[in-house]
Amino acid sequence: xxxxxxxxxxxxxxxxxxxxxxxxxxxxxxxxxxxxxxxxxxxxxxxxxxxxxxxxxxxxxxxxxxxxxxxxxxxxxxxxxxxxxxxxxxxxxxxxxxxxxxxxxxxxxxxxxxxxxxxxxxxxxxxxxxxxxxxxxxxxxxxxxxxxxxxxxxxxxxxxxxxxxxxxxxxxxxxxxxxxxxxxxxxxxxxxxxxxxxxxxxxxxxxxxxxxxxxxxxxxxxxxxxxxxxxxxxxxxxxxxxxxxxxxxxxxxxxxxxxxxxxxxxxxxxxxxxx
Amino acid sequence: xxxxxxxxxxxxxxxxxxxxxxxxxxxxxxxxxxxxxxxxxxxxxxxxxxxxxxxxxxxxxxxxxxxxxxxxxxxxxxxxxxxxxxxxxxxxxxxxxxxxxxxxxxxxxxxxxxxxxxxxxxxxxxxxxxxxxxxxxxxxxxxxxxxxxxxxxxxxxxxxxxxxxxxxxxxxxxxxxxxxxxxxxxxxxxxxxxxxxxxxxxxxxxxxxxxxxxxxxxxxxxxxxxxxxxxxxxxxxxxxxxxxxxxxxxxxxxxxxxxxxxxxxxxxxxxxxxx
Amino acid sequence: xxxxxxxxxxxxxxxxxxxxxxxxxxxxxxxxxxxxxxxxxxxxxxxxxxxxxxxxxxxxxxxxxxxxxxxxxxxxxxxxxxxxxxxxxxxxxxxxxxxxxxxxxxxxxxxxxxxxxxxxxxxxxxxxxxxxxxxxxxxxxxxxxxxxxxxxxxxxxxxxxxxxxxxxxxxxxxxxxxxxxxxxxxxxxxxxxxxxxxxxxxxxxxxxxxxxxxxxxxxxxxxxxxxxxxxxxxxxxxxxxxxxxxxxxxxxxxxxxxxxxxxxxxxxxxxxxxx
Numbered sequence: 001x002x003x004x005x006x007x008x009x010x011x012x013x014x015x016x017x018x019x020x021x022x023x024x025x026x027x028x029x030x031x032x033x034x035x036x037x038x039x040x041x042x043x044x045x046x047x048x049x050x051x052x053x054x055x056x057x058x059x060x061x062x063x064x065x066x067x068x069x070x071x072x073x074x075x076x077x078x079x080x081x082x083x084x085x086x087x088x089x090x091x092x093x094x095x096x097x098x099x100x101x102x103x104x105x106x107x108x109x110x111x112x113x114x115x116x117x118x119x120x121x122x123x124x125x126x127x128x129x130x131x132x133x134x135x136x137x138x139x140x141x142x143x144x145x146x147x148x149x150x151x152x153x154x155x156x157x158x159x160x161x162x163x164x165x166x167x168x169x170x171x172x173x174x175x176x177x178x179x180x181x182x183x184x185x186x187x188x189x190x191x192x193x194x195x196x197x198x199x200x201x202x203x204x205x206x207x208x209x210x211x212x213x214x215x216x217x218x219x220x221x222x223x224x225x226x227x228x229x230x231x232x233x234x235x236x237x238x239x240x241x242x243x244x245x246x247x248x249x250x251x252x253x254x255x256x257x258x259x260x261x262x263x264x265x266x267x268x269x270x271x272x273x274x275x
Numbered sequence: 276x277x278x279x280x281x282x283x284x285x286x287x288x289x290x291x292x293x294x295x296x297x298x299x300x301x302x303x304x305x306x307x308x309x310x311x312x313x314x315x316x317x318x319x320x321x322x323x324x325x326x327x328x329x330x331x332x333x334x335x336x337x338x339x340x341x342x343x344x345x346x347x348x349x350x351x352x353x354x355x356x357x358x359x360x361x362x363x364x365x366x367x368x369x370x371x372x373x374x375x376x377x378x379x380x381x382x383x384x385x386x387x388x389x390x391x392x393x394x395x396x397x398x399x400x401x402x403x404x405x406x407x408x409x410x411x412x413x414x415x416x417x418x419x420x421x422x423x424x425x426x427x428x429x430x431x432x433x434x435x436x437x438x439x440x441x442x443x444x445x446x447x448x449x450x451x452x453x454x455x456x457x458x459x460x461x462x463x464x465x466x467x468x469x470x471x472x473x474x475x476x477x478x479x480x481x482x483x484x485x486x487x488x489x490x491x492x493x494x495x496x497x498x499x500x501x502x503x504x505x506x507x508x509x510x511x512x513x514x515x516x517x518x519x520x521x522x523x524x525x526x527x528x529x530x531x532x533x534x535x536x537x538x539x540x541x542x543x544x545x546x547x548x549x550x
Numbered sequence: 551x552x553x554x555x556x557x558x559x560x561x562x563x564x565x566x567x568x569x570x571x572x573x574x575x576x577x578x579x580x581x582x583x584x585x586x587x588x589x590x591x592x593x594x595x596x597x598x599x600x601x602x603x604x605x606x607x608x609x610x611x612x613x614x615x616x617x618x619x620x621x622x623x624x625x626x627x628x629x630x631x632x633x634x635x636x637x638x639x640x641x642x643x644x645x646x647x648x649x650x651x652x653x654x655x656x657x658x659x660x661x662x663x664x665x666x667x668x669x670x671x672x673x674x675x676x677x678x679x680x681x682x683x684x685x686x687x688x689x690x691x692x693x694x695x696x697x698x699x700x701x702x703x704x705x706x707x708x709x710x711x712x713x714x715x716x717x718x719x720x721x722x723x724x725x726x727x728x729x730x731x732x733x734x735x736x737x738x739x740x741x742x743x744x745x746x747x748x749x750x751x752x753x754x755x756x757x758x759x760x761x762x763x764x765x766x767x768x769x770x771x772x773x774x775x776x777x778x779x780x781x782x783x784x785x786x787x788x789x790x791x792x793x794x795x796x797x798x799x800x801x802x803x804x805x806x807x808x809x810x811x812x813x814x815x816x817x818x819x820x821x822x823x824x825x
Contacts, residue, residue: 013733015592017592017604017732017733019733021611025610026611033554037299037311038295039295039296040291040295046734074772077774129785223352236404246321314568317567333575337579338578510676520624
């Protein structure tokens with residue numbers, strides 16, 4: 001079969017304007033055989049962590065060789081660098097503002113290059129739309145198998161932040177945060193089974209406090225809860241989610257992105273001091 | 276020309292999260308030559324009838340051999356079965372909760388299989404994201420021309436519901452319901468020409484009562500009405516729609532999804548008793 | 551490489567209904583090798599100027615030979631003609647209501663045909679969904695390299711409107727209008743550097759009045775402003791934009807689509823009479 005490269009797009013551009021269409025046109029002008037897949041364009045505007053979450057949750061499902069373009073770029077036109085990151089399986093093209101941080105955290109080996117080879121750019125380069133003039137064409141040339149080292153020198157001082165981690169807050173007590181609310185109103189926390197193995201044990205003694213609710217059930221499927229019941233569940237993203245069967249946990253609990261979530265185990269749970 | 280299979284997606288996942296992107300990645304990992312087309316991801320959350328309507332309105336426009344994936348799946352992770360339905364022209368991959376009911380109603384012959392061949396699944400299978408781990412890979416293998424009988428045994432007790440039908444309510448009087456409101460505010464009712472042929476006759480004597488309005492015009496194009504006028508029209512979905520020229524009938528009438536619509540013919544219309 | 555035609559879609563259909571899916575199905579039934587790209591489906595309902603802006607900002611980034619389908623069509627089913635416009639590089643399929651006006655303004659040579667060859671249509675043609683039954687199949691046959699002259703006779707009385715231009719309003723004073731607000735809350739005005747070259751000069755003496763704000767800074771990148779500062783910038787669309795660094799200028803200024811924007815130069819600016 002002929003080479004049919006895949007390029008994915010993850011941005012905060014929304015889909016109401018022409019921005020994404022222009023990017024796709026530029027890509028197809030350079031690499032007409034490319035298959036362009038939208039991951040999402042609904043990253044919260046200017047929210048680099050939200051973009052980092054989105055790409056980290058989707059990139060690894062794509063075939064080896066896929067080029068992932070990630071543009072959440074409040075610093076467009078400033079000194080922030082455009083970068084090309086290559087892992088063992090994937091290429092990432094993005095601004096150097098940390099939006100790839102959660103990719104760096106999951107990949108064993110990543111080589112990051114500062115993209116400086118401006119003969120691959122669309123000219124003239126707009127100061128306000130590098131997605132169209134820098135990131136899209138670089139991704140298209142990568143899809144055409146141009147060697148990554150041709151785009152610029154390797155750097156090791158690229159921007160990388162740690163995702164917010166849950167913190168222990170006294171004995172048998174841990175505090176986390178809601179990373180995002182999904183389409184169904186599920187509250188995705190930053191707590192993983194590795195953080196609190198006991199929470200996902202056979203018959204845990206625990207309490208989760210979030211918003212105006214205290215939660216005492218862990219379920220393994222959304223449909224296991226009674227309708228409207230709020231419970232904890234290990235979601236497909238690998239995090240503890242607060243969910244409700246056919247209901248929006250965000251609405252029921254009054255919690256949202258950034259809300260605090262506390263998990264109390266054993267005696268701390270029995271003592272009942274929520275926050 | 277080489278085989279280029281088409282896979283369509285109809286879900287209630289929205290497009291703000293990574294869910295759809297992950298599904299597409301899984302599909303392309305198995306069937307890199309597949310063309311993936313979004314029908315819609317805006318089915319009302321958990322609303323199986325809304326999903327049934329969406330796929331029933333779009334599937335038949337695609338070429339023979341298309342694989343349609345339909346995921347509105349409040350029972351994910353429970354005992355509900357994943358199924359594969361094959362009609363003369365199409366494959367459908369979906370949870371067995373009735374979301375294919377309107378397809379069954381339109382297709383002469385459908386063979387439904389309970390998908391049990393878990394070596395086609397992505398492992399480990401998440402209890403909360405079968406779209407990624409079950410439906411997407413099965414669709415991809417179908418697109419690669421794996422025989423449908425390899426996915427599981429045929430069943431005949433699959434879930435099937437009837438769409439709500441309009442009811443006669445006394446002589447020359449029929450009551451229907453608004454199935455959905457489209458992007459333009461048109462109210463799509465469940466009334467077809469077969470239900471009330473007289474309504475679409477040359478010069479019908481009728482009255483339609485919906486929301487706060489009584490409607491006495493049937494038009495054959497949106498632009499035929501005066502601006503803002505509310506009228507009935509046989510829409511492209513095959514149902515009676517309540518519409519307004521360059522206006523949103525839903526807003527004007529105060530009616531919406533689930534609202535009652537009454538059609539009065541002849542003397543009943545003249546007598547003027549709306550509801 | 552084999553012929554892989556590109557068809558783009560720009561509509562006011564939204565993506566919550568089955569409309570776009572049905573169009574894509576029809577296209578792939580005729581031209582299975584076509585690559586279909588969404589530019590946007592979020593043109594304001596019935597807003598022909600908004601559609602004209604969208605396609606004019608995206609079409610030229612696509613490779614030569616691309617077929618652009620543009621459907622903002624309040625007159626569907628009426629006497630308005632379906633047209634096929636061919637420029638040196640592109641085909642456009644649209645209703646003849648002016649939605650291609652900004653394309654006509656940018657292209658040197660355009661030949662416009664009234665599409666009358668109804669054997670290329672999907673039969674029966676719905677009076678309410680020409681996108682599915684007329685525009686989609688015509689685009690698909692164009693993508694299959696059917697000669698454009700086969701679709702109908704050339705016409706020269708096609709509908710064409712001028713985009714609203716800024717007006718001089720006294721000495722050193724110009725009044726424009728906000729054409730649209732983008733995803734980030736940037737206010738895209740209809741003022742270009744050609745209209746007021748002095749505004750984009752090295753050290754302009756000026757004042758821009760919009761909504762409740764007076765603006766005295768021109769920046770060349772969004773990130774140059776202080777956080778929340780409102781400033782003018784020459785945007786990627788070629789127009790003066792009113793923007794804010796990591797903020798929504800629309801919200802800050804209280805201005806929106808259709809709002810007036812005044813630019814005062816030199817003494818007029820110093821005199822400080824805003825409106």
